[in-house]
Amino acid sequence: MRLTPAVDVGGWITEADRRRRGSVSVDGSTSMIGGSAGLLGVLWLIGIGQGRVYWLPLGVLYGIVVTVVIGSRATDPGRGLIWGLGTGVLAWVLSVGTFLSLSSLLGFVELTTVDTHVPTLIRILLGLGAPVGLAVGLWQTRRTDGPLEPIDPVRALFAGGIAGVVGGWGFSIWMADVGMFPLVAELVGTTSPGLGRLVHFLIAVFIGVTFGLLFQRDARGHGSSMTWGLAYGLFWWLLGGLTLFPFFLGSTVTWTGAAVSGQLGSFVGHAVYGILLGVLYSIVDRTWLTLFYESDPLNRSVTAPGITVLQRTGWGLLASLVGGLIFGGIMWTTGDLVAVAELVGQPSPTVGFLVHIAISAIIGVTYGQLYCYESWTVGSGVAWGFLYGLIWWFVGALTLFPALLGAPLAWSGTAMAAAFPSLIGHLAYGGATGGVFYLLERRQRKWGRLHPRFTDRERDRRRTAGTPAPAAWLFILGLGMFVLVVVL
Numbered sequence: 001m002r003l004t005p006a007v008d009v010g011g012w013i014t015e016a017d018r019r020r021r022g023s024v025s026v027d028g029s030t031s032m033i034g035g036s037a038g039l040l041g042v043l044w045l046i047g048i049g050q051g052r053v054y055w056l057p058l059g060v061l062y063g064i065v066v067t068v069v070i071g072s073r074a075t076d077p078g079r080g081l082i083w084g085l086g087t088g089v090l091a092w093v094l095s096v097g098t099f100l101s102l103s104s105l106l107g108f109v110e111l112t113t114v115d116t117h118v119p120t121l122i123r124i125l126l127g128l129g130a131p132v133g134l135a136v137g138l139w140q141t142r143r144t145d146g147p148l149e150p151i152d153p154v155r156a157l158f159a160g161g162i163a164g165v166v167g168g169w170g171f172s173i174w175m176a177d178v179g180m181f182p183l184v185a186e187l188v189g190t191t192s193p194g195l196g197r198l199v200h201f202l203i204a205v206f207i208g209v210t211f212g213l214l215f216q217r218d219a220r221g222h223g224s225s226m227t228w229g230l231a232y233g234l235f236w237w238l239l240g241g242l243t244l245f246p247f248f249l250g251s252t253v254t255w256t257g258a259a260v261s262g263q264l265g266s267f268v269g270h271a272v273y274g275i276l277l278g279v280l281y282s283i284v285d286r287t288w289l290t291l292f293y294e295s296d297p298l299n300r301s302v303t304a305p306g307i308t309v310l311q312r313t314g315w316g317l318l319a320s321l322v323g324g325l326i327f328g329g330i331m332w333t334t335g336d337l338v339a340v341a342e343l344v345g346q347p348s349p350t351v352g353f354l355v356h357i358a359i360s361a362i363i364g365v366t367y368g369q370l371y372c373y374e375s376w377t378v379g380s381g382v383a384w385g386f387l388y389g390l391i392w393w394f395v396g397a398l399t400l401f402p403a404l405l406g407a408p409l410a411w412s413g414t415a416m417a418a419a420f421p422s423l424i425g426h427l428a429y430g431g432a433t434g435g436v437f438y439l440l441e442r443r444q445r446k447w448g449r450l451h452p453r454f455t456d457r458e459r460d461r462r463r464t465a466g467t468p469a470p471a472a473w474l475f476i477l478g479l480g481m482f483v484l485v486v487v488l
Helices: 013-022 027-045 053-070 075-103 109-141 153-177 181-188 193-215 221-246 257-261 264-292 305-334 335-345 349-371 376-402 413-419 422-450 452-461 469-487
Strands: 003-006 011-014
Touching: 003 193, 003 422, 011 027, 027 109, 053 075, 053 109, 075 109, 075 193, 075 221, 075 264, 075 413, 075 469, 109 221, 153 193, 153 221, 153 264, 153 422, 181 193, 193 221, 193 264, 221 264, 221 376, 257 264, 257 469, 264 376, 264 413, 264 469, 305 422, 335 349, 335 413, 349 376, 349 422, 376 413, 376 422, 376 469, 413 422
Parallel strands: none
Antiparallel strands: 003 011
16 A cells, blocks of 8 residues: 655555545635535525525625635535534634624623624524535535545445434433423424324434435544534534424524523434434444455454454553543532432542542543544544543433433533533543543554554554544534533
8 A cells, every 4th residue: 555645644644545535626616616505505594584685795705715725625525514514613713703702801792792693603504614515525526536435325324324213212312301292293283292203213314314424434433423423413403403493393593592592402412312323323334344345354453353452441541540630620629529429329529539530431441442543643632532521521411420310311501501510521531531542542553663564554544634523623612612601
């Protein structure tokens, strides 16, 4: 396998990875596609009552500028969507967000007025970022230099359908508790809870299959697939929960801070659905590949699978000790260790700390198995860790922790506000764990370079710079933190 230099990663990229990413330039036709998508996006906003006619030139300009920025990397619709959403968050931060921050520092406006700018962020994401990214990605697929790794629709249908059902089941638990199924059934002209449940699962399967079709190339491991699933789930919260659902019910589409506050339960539900969708898709898809594709005995690893699992387990444990100690210090100051100790029936902060360290070790081990080969720098390791911390805040603090204590799911504004200090701890834990894990993993990679065949294989398995991962980080962390800060 031939290796070619790549300045952007400070090293080398294999030809297989180059084919997976693709390479394409941006020309006038691509800019026209982006500008047209921006125009159509604004027209769609006008159609649902969230746009103005005089925004049309702005939509064209936005589409052209974003196409120039992301066009060479948006080599398929899935990548285009992620890059479009990530740059949408960045555009809001650089425009409205920067203005609000400076105005607040100068005393011109109060930070509490930021919730009035929630519609602006959603308009940028749904009316500009998503359509421009999808259109450019679809157009660039035809122009990519060299063959892209083909999308297998059967794999997407099978793995995405199964993962969509499981993710829909997780979401349905909360929907049943709050009585959402009769409202969902109104989409088909009835109020039957049973029919509403069926409609819900059909939608969940549709989202799962489209997830497979869009992200089959980039969901390379369990961790990255889970991250892509979380991003796709949050995207469907914006498009489905906040927009299409009230529109098809004949209600006014409202994107204000108050409306978002009323959809916090749905926000967490879509996040949990996306997490389950991503990890289940990866498991089923990997099983499919193992059974039907990967039978070449020449593609063996430098170490046996058992040794590799043990190495990742050890690295995850060591990394989790650093993150666990940081998170434990935060929990000690907030008094949350007593609540953790109640999991074993001992309301003692010392016992709570020991339980916390044990849980941190388990989460660290799973991080090692999920996110191996995903980081290419310390910074990327920290970013993946931040995302993993956010995932465990959704899954652990808001879902499993109250369930184990016999309490309702913490998917309400009040419960999420109470758990906000825990979010900071989860992010600190994840960032430290991800950074330390990368440093430990890097030592092993240096040893693997001793033999050219091992070098080729290890570098082919590793994610490099230039993938949509930074855009996924920006969209998930940016949207998640913005929503929480505004509505809590």
